[in-house]
Amino acid sequence: xxxxxxxxxxxxxxxxxxxxxxxxxxxxxxxxxxxxxxxxxxxxxxxxxxxxxxxxxxxxxxxxxxxxxxxxxxxxxxxxxxxxxxxxxxxxxxxxxxxxxxxxxxxxxxxxxxxxxxxxxxxxxxxxxxxxxxxxxxxxxxxxxxxxxxxxxxxxxxxxxxxxxxxxxxxxxxxxx
Numbered sequence: 740x741x742x743x744x745x746x747x748x749x750x751x752x753x754x755x756x757x758x759x760x761x762x763x764x765x766x767x768x769x770x771x772x773x774x775x776x777x778x779x780x781x782x783x784x785x786x787x788x789x790x791x792x793x794x795x796x797x798x799x800x801x802x803x804x805x806x807x808x809x810x811x812x813x814x815x816x817x818x819x820x821x822x823x824x825x826x827x828x829x830x831x832x833x834x835x836x837x838x839x840x841x842x843x844x845x846x847x848x849x850x851x852x853x854x855x856x857x858x859x860x861x862x863x864x865x866x867x868x869x870x871x872x873x874x875x876x877x878x879x880x881x882x883x884x885x886x887x888x889x890x891x892x893x894x895x896x897x898x899x900x901x902x903x904x905x906x907x908x909x910x911x912x913x914x915x916x
Contacts (some may be wrong), residue, residue, distance in 0.1 A: 763792035763914035807832035836862030
């Protein structure tokens with residue numbers, strides 16, 4: 740892969756294919772475009788974000804869960820700053836994860852990266868290109884759930900739901916009511 744952004748759509752597509760059985764589910768690319776500045780600061784936007792809504796007929800309310808995914812190329816896989824960037828998204832995500840590109844026959848992630856991911860409660864994923872040119876994604880570590888600040892969560896949802904368009908935003912609002 741030449742650019743990190745080349746990994747976003749394959750990961751988003753794989754993630755979207757795993758999100759079934761929810762009243763609402765959506766995974767989308769939320770990275771800031773190359774060459775554009777962020778008014779919200781460094782490490783404030785994950786590369787991919789997923790939102791799910793679960794509701795039950797006999798229980799009041801709905802459960803909204805936001806998951807964030809920071810994606811890195813193989814050349815950055817063992818850079819510990821990748822862990823800190825993914826951890827920064829935990830201020831508003833229920834589950835924060837790091838996904839790294841791995842070469843077909845490369846060894847697993849370094850023990851330092853795995854240990855830091857555990858320390859921060861991050862999920863870890865490996866992306867490997869198959870012989871057919873498709874991407875295989877495997878979860879190495881499940882993220883620890885957390886409870887983000889409600890105002891941070893609301894602000895994030897407001898921003899990201901504006902990105903996905905009025906129809907999907909309306910589906911989200913219907914699912915939480």
